């Protein structure tokens with residue numbers, strides 16, 4: 377089966393002349409990921425459409441409405457008009473984790489709250505990202521030696537970006553958001569799903 | 574005359590000593606006389622029981638009651654000393670309804686038992702937590718984790734294997 381026809385005249389430097397359609401496709405350099413094994417029926421290709429997906433995802437990150445402690449006050453600050461994360465298409469704090477793809481872990485993760493935070497994360501549909509905000513969510517912060525506080529939310533859920541500070545200024549949040557957008561821009565889903573060699 | 578002196582005058586048998594602590598009049602009360610003294614304190618116009626604290630002094634516990642009078646704008650602190658083995662004092666829930674949660678908190682964190690409390694269970698930590706964390710001999714080396722059970726109840730464990738991503 378030949379899924380795509382390509383204009384071979386555009387291919388300039390060819391070391392070995394591509395013979396099969398697959399080889400021709402790989403040779404164009406337009407395809408970042410070729411998924412299916414050759415011996416399977418048909419081919420699944422992931423091309424630069426990844427970039428389109430990534431662009432869509434990073435332009436409308438919807439955070440889940442959850443705040444755990446004092447850092448959540450700063451989250452309100454970052455959402456309000458002065459710092460205005462609506463500029464990044466993320467002003468819609470979703471009240472349901474089912475509709476969100478970003479979680480700010482804003483505050484102290486106590487032992488009792490930890491399974492709930494984890495449950496909230498597991499309820500979010502893929503793809504999803506987590507920003508650990510403040511010293512508390514990153515390491516336990518001022519409560520590191522405490523009996524009741526988890527020493528970093530990364531013990532229970534994977535974290536993409538950490539923001540230091542107690543609490544971090546809204547500018548630091550904005551920087552973290554920009555870092556996360558940068559990260560999403562460079563994500564390849566073929567690689568993430570493990571189908572790619 | 575400050576309220577502590579007044580209390581001593583009214584109930585000389587119950588008051589062990591009086592003094593000033595953090596600018597507040599303070600009276601140390603005999604453990605057996607606590608309910609009597611509290612009754613008198615309420616009659617003196619202290620309508621608000623603002624905080625109950627338990628302090629671990631290694632060989633004994635001290636329970637501190639902080640009262641406030643809205644009418645007179647006065648503070649008063651009562652102290653009761655209990656032994657370290659089996660710390661028990663009478664509950665003040667019959668006089669101040671607000672004592673309910675305060676006593677539960679003191680029970681939860683310091684492990685003082687309040688006799689006559691209607692529902693003396695932990696308030697902040699989940700049931701099954703080992704030890705009372707504000708005691709000096711609390712074991713800080715064993716970390717305890719909480720998970721949610723089938724019915725939504727909290728389960729305390731020391732390994733946290735179904736909560737943590739890695740050990």
Ligand code: SF4
Nearest residue numbers: 446447483510512542
């Ligand atoms: S990092 Fe500081 S401001 Fe943020 S939740 Fe912890 S104590 Fe509060």
